[in-house]
Structures are given as structure tokens and as C-alpha cells.
Amino acid sequence: PASLRRMTAPRSEPAPAPAPVATPYELAFTTDRKRFYWTNPNCGITLVDAGRDSALVWETPQGEERRRWTEISAVNMLLASDGKQEVNQCRIDFNDGRSLTVSDAGASGQLDETRTPVYRAFARALNARLAHAPDGTIRFTAGMTEGRYRAMQILLGLLTVLFVVTPVVLVFIVRDWRVLGTLAAGAAFIWPFWRLTRNNAPRAYDPRHPPDELMQ
Numbered sequence: 001p002a003s004l005r006r007m008t009a010p011r012s013e014p015a016p017a018p019a020p021v022a023t024p025y026e027l028a029f030t031t032d033r034k035r036f037y038w039t040n041p042n043c044g045i046t047l048v049d050a051g052r053d054s055a056l057v058w059e060t061p062q063g064e065e066r067r068r069w070t071e072i073s074a075v076n077m078l079l080a081s082d083g084k085q086e087v088n089q090c091r092i093d094f095n096d097g098r099s100l101t102v103s104d105a106g107a108s109g110q111l112d113e114t115r116t117p118v119y120r121a122f123a124r125a126l127n128a129r130l131a132h133a134p135d136g137t138i139r140f141t142a143g144m145t146e147g148r149y150r151a152m153q154i155l156l157g158l159l160t161v162l163f164v165v166t167p168v169v170l171v172f173i174v175r176d177w178r179v180l181g182t183l184a185a186g187a188a189f190i191w192p193f194w195r196l197t198r199n200n201a202p203r204a205y206d207p208r209h210p211p212d213e214l215m216q
Helices: 113-130 146-174 179-199
Strands: 021-031 043-049 055-060 063-068 072-081 086-094 099-103 139-142
Touching: 021 055, 021 113, 043 113, 072 113, 072 179, 086 113, 086 179, 099 113, 146 179
Parallel strands: 072 139
Antiparallel strands: 021 043, 021 099, 043 055, 055 063, 072 086, 086 099
16 A cells, blocks of 8 residues: 655744834933932933843943843832922832832932923833733832821921911901911912822822823
């Protein structure tokens, strides 16, 4: 009988890995929660999307640092104050206890409005990428810690009594409507504190929908 030939399918070559996509952002950053400095020399962070090798890359005077997405343990978005204006901040915590804080501030630590759109794009891109992480591996929070938030609420209450309630009472005591000018000035003074406290209420958020009020 005629022998049967065994037909073998041609071996297919594995699909090539997608080329890394590196997106740089000219934003100031600090490492390991450093808060006080005269001039911040650190500027420039890159999001590298390369599958399993996706990473955050930044340059410091000590050299380049790179952290994979899988090393991130938490992300916190916050609205800080430079004393005059509000500054957007995004703190990224890593599994080894170190952290990276990115903001739209300039080298002096004060708000640089030209960097705010860049910061907004960075925060959205970062959250969109991390939204694909397995559930429970990264903690996403917005606002202050509970303790700091309570302290801000107490301070806001004291300021409200001093600059708003007291002038209202004085209007009825002295019968002088010029006191309302003090009331208006007090309300204008308290408004930034109220807004800062309201937007920084501690809460968790979905990385697919990062809080818009912390990216203004």
C-alpha cells in the first residue's frame, strides 16, 4: 500500500514585541517626600509604555532612575498651596518605601501655570495606564490624610468664626453697615482655605476617572 505522508503545518514566527512608547513631560518632581528646598533642580519625567517593561523614568543629579509599573504600590492626588496659589501634586509610592512627587510647580516651588496642562496630561496618562493593574495591587487616593484634613477643618471653623460670624454679630450690635466691608474681606480671605479643604477631602478614586478638581 502507498505510504501516507505526514503533513506538518509551517511554524509561525512569534509576533514581535511592540516598540516602546516613551512620552516625556517637563514637570518638576521631588523624591522621597522632600518638601523644603530653595531651588528644585529636578524637572522631567518620562512614561515608557513597553508591555511588561513599562516604567517611569526620571533624571536626578545622581543619575537616571527607572521604576516599573509593577513596583508602584499607591498613587495620591492632592491640591497643595504655595502660599499664594494652589499647586497640583501627584505622589507615587513604590513597594520599597520610596516615593516620587510630580507637580505643576516651577523650580521655586510656586505654581507655574504653563505646566498645568502638561501636569493634567501626565496625571491622566498615568492613571489610564495603571487602571490595567490587577485589582488591589495599587491604592488610589485623593486629598489629605485624615489627621491633616481634620486639622484643616478645625482651622477653617476658627477662621469662619473670627472673620465671618463676628462681623455679622457686630452689624447688629453697633448698627454700622460699614462692618459689612470687614465681612466681605474676611470671606475673601477664608475662601481659598475653604476650597482647599473641600477639594482635599480624603477619599479613594477610580483611576479610570481621576478627580478633575485636583487637576485644575
